[in-house]
Amino acid sequence: MAKYIVKRLFQIVLTLYIYASIVFVIVYLQPGDISQVYINDPKIPKEAREALLERLGLNEPPHIQYLNFMKNLFTGNLGISFSNYPTPVWDIIKERLPRTVALFFVATLLYFSLGFYLGKLIAWRRGGWIDYSATLVGVVLFTIYTPWFAILLIWIFGYRLGWLPIGKFSDPLLWRQYDVSENLVFSYILGIGGAILLFLLVVFLLGRRLYLPRLARWALNVGALVLVGVLVRYLLWETSLGILARDILYHMVLPAITVTLIAFGGTMLLMRDSMLEVTREDYVLAAKAKGLPDRAVRDKHAARNALLPVVTSFVLALAFTVDGGIITETIFSWPGMGLTLLEAVLQEDMPLAIGTFVFTGIFALVAHLIADILYAFLDPRIRYD
């Protein structure tokens, strides 16, 4: 296993090198450069634009630029953004990343839970009306024209009903009264939310490992939930930052629901297929034959074994949370990684575009490795050598 991981790490570095080179080439080959952005500005004459190119190193021959880029990349330097001069690309990524991760992590959790639950259900009731209707609805939402769907949801919930904000992640009128950066609040939300999830998971697993009687386990789980509820209530309503956190969460509701509705179909169908394979296994037949209740066979014997491909795709989906969704972020004006990438490309901001591509690439590569390792860990039949 260790040998396999080392081999994979070596491959990751190689893959990353090729990927970064391709990204450099396609971004470099873009027509125009940052100085063209100022071509209509009479205050910036030709000499100034040339000086700009000289200072940014853009008048060097391509291979020198490429070598500089590679040297910087492998020393962890992604350069300085042109359009936000002189902010380093790292700082921009550090600023945008928590926003994207907060939104898409929540959405990914939601749509995987929904997809898992529905997939389990419709596979068990295969051929029934719930199977056909859920598959149909899932497929239509999965392939729905996202910009149109998001705009419709914004119109219904944001405009007509007025329940939810129509875009952005904060209310400027509220934030003006506080001297707090939005990113601080985002980091708190991410950190505390992650800690709470971890805590709940540990309690849940502990309850199972200790082989407590059913009532005690139930009491433990409910107790943990109540504790978390009280804590969240206190953090959001009693602390000074609570009102700001509530504001961000309030803005997050509509995009998170949109992403959930669009994406759950994929997980649902994956779970359904996996479950249909498992239900043909002998141990499911044996569990049924010894008279276990239908629910127990479904949840304990079939669903747990069918979970494997879903877990793998969950890990990969988590990696793509750093990527964000360009479509979702554009429609909801959510200034995260996807929107950053889009703007960088449109504004000829080479370092920022390349940096964003490479950063998301690293995440995806590492997630692939984790998914493979997890697969071997969860399914002992899988061996890497």
Added chain:
Amino acid sequence: MATVPAPPKGSPTRHLESPWRARLRLMRRGLATNWGLFWESRIGPIGLFIILFYGLLALAHPILMATIWDPAIYDPVTGFDPDPGPAWHMEKVNQYLVPKHPAPPSAKHWLGTDPWGRDIFSQLAYSARAEFFLGVMAALITVVIGTLVAAVSAYYGGFVDTFFMRLADVVLLFPVIAFLIVLGGMFQLNMYSLALVLGLIGGFGGITIVLKSQALSIKVKPFIEAARVAGGSHLHVILTHIIPNLLPLSFLYMMFSVTSAIFSEAVLSFFGILNLQMSWGMMVRMAEISGYLTGDAITKAWWIFFPASVSITALCAAFYLVGRGLDEIVNPRLRKR
């Protein structure tokens, strides 16, 4: 057991049917079984009907343009209707009657007109052909490349295999929409080049990994070895034994490729990256840049973006549903019996 058909009247002896006829009969029976399975999946036929509907729409457009539609009014790109139906669609400006566009659906314009006075139904039908072309073209390129690469890398293994699998890893790393936006800045992407690019990305990307694992399980079957022992060349084995066994799965993934190609076109058009005159995505983009997608304006002229958006969704979903229906045939583990 197949029963030997009765000999034709007057033939002196009973003889076995010719191998060609037997093959044809088996094929027909196979098709009938598969059609039964496809029909039983219920979601597959729904998709097929939607595809047929849009196919007829695409076919009807040139006929309508040649017969009952006046090109000056109904042309999807350059048309303009100076008299869009009933009188309340006209506006009096300085004693002249001026047509009010976008005009709502009427007998003359079944789906109304857009802000430039062009017929929406005509645009919809005209674009349907382009969407079919793009989807099928991209999917064909994807599947041809994917199948060949998968067969070759599974059969030879070693360096070829490593190379193509690492290539697939790199291709999978790219966020597709962002990558296409970058490419759109470099080339003028139209339907042909978009189909090519999507086909290449798809063909060297995820599909090879799936098809290769299938090809690996075919490679270890005894008939491959038998074909080699009987003197078949590598090329012969790949072309006549591995690829035909891969084709059902390739065909299945072709359906999913069509969905993603049509969807990518619609999204890229929405961002204004593509260089197209008319497509479903462009229709939504035109509604957006003329302000009909902002705030309550959505209710003012729903007909300029609803038909296009619904069509994109319906056709994407239709190909996906057909893919799911085919899955029940191709993937025996999903079958009921």
